[in-house]
Amino acid sequence: MNRRVTTLDVEALSAQYGRIRVVRDFSEQLVAGEVLAVLGPNGAGKSSLLGAIAGVVAGSGRVTVNGCEVGDLPAYRRVRAGLxxxxxVRGNLFPTLTIRQNLSVPRVGADGSGSREERIDLVLTLFPRLNQMLDRTCSALSGGEQQMVAIGMALMADPVALMLDEPSQGLAPAVLLDVSAAVRRLAETGLSIMVTEQNHAFAADMADRYLVLNGGATTGRGTAADLSDREALAAAYLGEGA
Ligand SMILES: Nc1ncnc2c1ncn2[C@@H]1O[C@H](COP(=O)(O)OP(=O)(O)OP(=O)(O)O)[C@@H](O)[C@H]1O
Ligand SMILES: [Mg+2]
Structure with a gap:
């Protein structure tokens, strides 16, 4: 893996609902194996940003995945490109299906090739807890287990860039450790990961660097070490570190 390869390149991206623009002029590059935390208060535009990159929220700007420009493509084509x-809140899960059935929904491999069983094995290596409950209905799982299945579903397509929207929501501290460890392991395999969070300690466990989104604009940036520096973080939120 060449860690200097840019896997996700977002340039001058905006996100909007009708005529209301909620993210403005967002630019960022992720290289292989890098974890970027996108912090910011409620309503900052974090989910809208990820949605616009994925093509499920209207937007404009350039999105390049693995060298392939996907900004004009529908969401499913962006998935095939590796995004x-x-x-x-686990929005990609089918609650009435079992774990195994949920993992069987996504197309396997970004290009449609690859073995489903191999991908499922990878998900189970990452989250061994799911091994014993593959035939259990997802609505009967804990929040943490559902989060693991949701991440597993995204991994079935063998992405090069993974975006996680506030994975800590509603999870117990012990499960957060499972999720942050899984994120680090995935990054070690070369995956680029962009994760929105409001839990700074959890973000610090996963991220190489962070940025703060506030009012739809990037107001500051820093390294993971700065995440325990309250002054640096406050400056990033206030726009003094932009
Ligand atoms: N479907 C929608 N239609 C219209 N406006 C929306 C829609 N979804 C979000 N918004 C608005 O866009 C802005 C950004 O919301 P978004 O959900 O992206 O923020 P967020 O940073 O993810 O917040 P949270 O931390 O609460 O998840 C907010 O002002 C919100 O009210
Ligand atoms: Mg959100």
């Missing part, structure tokens, strides 16, 4: 989104 995966795990929406907020």
């Amino acid at each position: 995966a989104l795990v929406p907020e």
Whole structure:
């Protein structure tokens, strides 16, 4: 893996609902194996940003995945190009299906090739807890287990860039450790990961660097080490570090 390869390149991206623009002029590059935390208060535009990159929220700007320009493509074509989104509150899960059935929904491999069983094995290596409950209906799982299945579903397509929208929501501290460890392991395999969060300690466990989105604009940036520096973080939120 060449860690200097840019896997996700977002340039001058905006996101909007009707005529209301909620993210403005967002530009960022992720290289292989890098984890970027996108922090910011409620309503900052974090979910809209990920949605616009994934093509499920209207927007404009350039999105390039693995060298392939996808900004004008529908969401499913962006998935095929290697871009995966795990929406907020496990929004990609089918609650009445079992774990195994959920993992069987996505097309396997970005190009439609690859073995489903191999991908499922990878998900189970990442989240061994799911092994014993593959035939259990997802609505009967804990929030943490559902989050693991949701991430697993995104991984079935063998993405090069994974976007996670506030994975910590509603999860117990012990499960957060499972999720942050899985994110680090995935990054070590070369996946680029963009994760929105409001839990700074959890973000610090996963991220190489962070940026703050506030009012739809990037107001600051820093390294993971700065995440424990309250002053640096406050400056980033206030726009003094932009
Ligand atoms: N479907 C929608 N239609 C219209 N406006 C929306 C829609 N979804 C979000 N918004 C608005 O867009 C802005 C950004 O919302 P968004 O959900 O992206 O923020 P967020 O940073 O993800 O917040 P949270 O931390 O609460 O998840 C907010 O002002 C919100 O009210
Ligand atoms: Mg959100």
